[in-house]
Amino acid sequence: MKLLTKYNRVNLASAVAVLFVTGLIYYKAISYILNDQVDKDILIEEQETFTYVKQNNKLPKIEQYKDQHIFFVRVNGPVERRFINTDYFNPKEHEAESGRGLITSVQVKGQTYQVTIIESKVETEDLIRIIFCITIGVILFLLLVLSIANRLILNRIWQPFYNILQQLRLFSLTDNKDIAISNSTIDEFNELNSAVTSMASRVKTDYKALKTFTENASHELLTPIAVINSKLDSLIQAGEFNAEQSSLLNDVYDAVARLTRLNQSLLLLAKIENHLVRDDQVVDMKQLVENKINQFKELFVNKELDLKCDLTAKEIKASFFLMDVLLNNLIGNAIRHTPASGTVEIMLNMQKLSIKNTGTGAELPGDEIFKRFSKSANSEGSGLGLTISKQICESYKFELSYDYETPYHCFTVNF
Amino acid sequence: MKILIIEDEKGLRESVENYLSDGGNLCETAPDYQSAIAKVSLYNYDCILLDITLPDGNGFNVLKYLKENNNPDGVLIISAKNSLDDKVAGLEMGADDYLVKPFHLSELKARLMAIVRRKSFNGSNSLIFNELVIDLLAKEVRINNVLLKLTRKEYALLLYFIANKNKVVSKNAIAEHLWGDGADMADNFDFIYSHIKNLRKKLEEAGAKDYIKAAYGMGYKFTDQ
Structure with missing residues (x-):
């Protein structure tokens, strides 16, 4: 996997995760605040109802507002006061809507009534939905911009790296080309560049030393063999030899010949391995x-x-x-x-x-x-x-x- | 014949000197670059044996000096550097031949004789040894004006022997001369034996004396003594 791909993947995954979590928190906070607002409205209505009952000692006339409804039901026994989330039928809009309600109770002339105040949450939910959509839109837009920017910028930033890589690929010990230094504004790449350059020149120096060593070794080794050979050639001019001496001399000749061939083979092998034969x-x-x-x-x-x-x-x-x-x-x-x-x-x-x-x-x-x-x-x-x-x-x-x-x-x- | 041996290795220099300096040949030696330059600037030689690696300079520079001064001496490079580049460079700079160390003295002598023959043509291109007359251009051998039919190897062998007359030439040296790189094949000594047998027979049948003597199982000697 390319570094850019890997980087983008991690980057995008973390961006999505973070944005998702913040979106969630955002959503929770907004719905909490808006719920709170609705609850306050309902509490005011409850208070108004209580005040009305206290002053007039009767239930108020049921007024239907656009998004707030109140019902009274006669009950026997106590009623637990609580907030509820519920669906109800909105007569004005002629459709079922989700709403926030408060169930409470009021005493009128010794009779307990359960009071249900419901406020429509449709608008609240619409608002949340719009906010949520905008957030998602922004997130997607942000991701798009980020990934494009990453691609463009990173490709350009990494260019020196690919240059170095290309140079390393073309690097050959045997030619005379050095690795060219390409300057970059990024410190890391400049360091890499100088490290690679100095390594290449060091390797070339070592290689040259090795080559010189091989040449010297060949000279040093072949010269004594040449001396042995020439002394043998001189020795056999010297005079009479009996069969045993001849056989000994022949063995030495053979051994020297083998030694010569062996040495030449080793040198040839070193030369081929170092690509030094180039005709x-x-x-x-x-x-x-x-x-x-x-x-x-x-x-x-x-x-x-x-x-x-x-x-x-x-x-x-x-x-x-x-x-x-x-x-x-x-x-x-x-x-x-x-x-x-x-x-x-x-x-x-x-x-x-x-x-x-x-x-x-x-x-x-x-x-x-x-x-x-x-x-x-x-x-x-x-x-x-x-x-x-x-x-x-x-x-x-x-x-x-x-x-x-x-x-x-x-x-x-x-x- | 006057020969200069430029070689820093004492053992090798002495062997070469001993081997080459008989039969009226005069050998001089130079162990380093300075004395080599001093000698070649003063005297002329028929052939100069030149080692490339000298303690105080490169043998190529001696060659350069010779060519710059239009010195006509033949040059045979002897070098431990068995590198194609050196060989090509040496021959391009005007050396006559290139011999890689280690070599057999008989091979050196044969190469040297070939250079000297090429250098001093004197209008004649034949080599004469008693009743043997060798036409070097046509590669023909005649005995008492009778043409001898020799194979390529027999002809090479005869030339090799004449270049090294009165010397014992080892079988290894003959094998390397005749087969070069292929000299490590097993049955070469048998081949040498049969080639020499054939050559001897042909020479004898044409009326030549038997010059080829076996020498203690180690090699052969071409001699009229």
Whole structure:
């Protein structure tokens, strides 16, 4: 729910509640005052009646006023004096009306009469109704004005906030754009603005430091590896080695080669994750796949793999280097993990690239295989190939997925 | 051949110097930016090996200095910064090649020889080793005027060997030279063996001497001694 909606809802609900309660109190107060007025009229009439009876010792002649009526009824026994609200028939208006009455008693020549004085409340009620209608009208008008005003003013007041939000959405660590400061008359937004701006610049500084660190680490690590490598190359020039020494040296060579590849893979991964490879261009995937197949031709032949290709032209906008790495990893994996005389199927169309291979063993754990350093026990890879492939796909919003359709292991890139 | 090695890492500098300075080659070294500038402003070299990260300056500035002074020396950048931007920038600034650390000395030598050959054409584009005559433009190998039919990999292998003649070249170095990124595939050493076997056979059948010697199971040596 938007803040404005929420705010309006609370605001309107409380306004309605308050106005309703005040309306109720208003209504009660007015009807109390008006009732009181009517009661006073009735009491005056009662007093006049009593005075008349005392002076003349007889009941007064019944006079019919427009909205006041008096009745005398002979009764035996006492009459309790009380006010009543009642409906009665108004002979003048020829209709039933609601009225306020007083039942009292008077003694004329030893005879008790019940006196009923009734005054019409029609006008009072009309008055209340009018007042009530006006109040309701005012309330509705007020609510309407309030909600419109809220909408207009709040939208304008919150504009800086939406500006900041938009800037945050567009914020990217790798570009050089800073968050622009948009001034507002509201202190809170200015504070938010400056906090966001300083956070962004801090993050960028940290990121730059991290980038520098990565570069330095690569330099620091690769240099000693380079020294080892060059010393090994020098060492084998040195002269005669027996079989045992040769085998030891070979092991060291292999280990250094692996160390190099591992280090390069880690650096590449960091680069992709930080979106630092940005030589995007139009890449002819069909051509690239064909080149890769050609490059791996010896391996296909050597393992007597059956290669089936179904390639249609497909161009994508991406880094040539990363696409090369991606194909290297996926096709390389397929060759590496297919047993001799197995089948590799490569399919490329406008929607996807899929690489299938027959394999030993059962389905691979779909989530695990894309994690760093997850690899099968007999794999000679770095354990980073699929992680790198996944990262490459993610950075171009492609989807890399794994399926097992007996007996094929199938890796699919959905463009 | 005169080579300048600009490299701050002592271990690496010495290995490179030792590896390159035989067979009449003269190597000079510069461990930092200042001495590098001093050397290149005084002398000319056939090729300069240039490390980008130097303790007192950026290697790119050495390159800039060379180009500003119209220095014709070949430049091979050796860098630990395996970044595309650096590579592109280096080549655009006029470097002849770019090699990423860590590298095999044999690979360095091969690249260096290629640069020197390109630089000093002297009207001839053939490389001669005893009875072997290699036409570098047409990529053809002749022995006693008989054309040898070599595959692309065999041709690359032969050039690599000649660039590193009299040196033991490790199997890892050969694998990386021939397959590049694909060098981590399992059966490469078998392929090397069969490629070398084929190359040897073709050379021998064409009447060349057997120059390729296996070296203690670690690699091969191309030598006429």
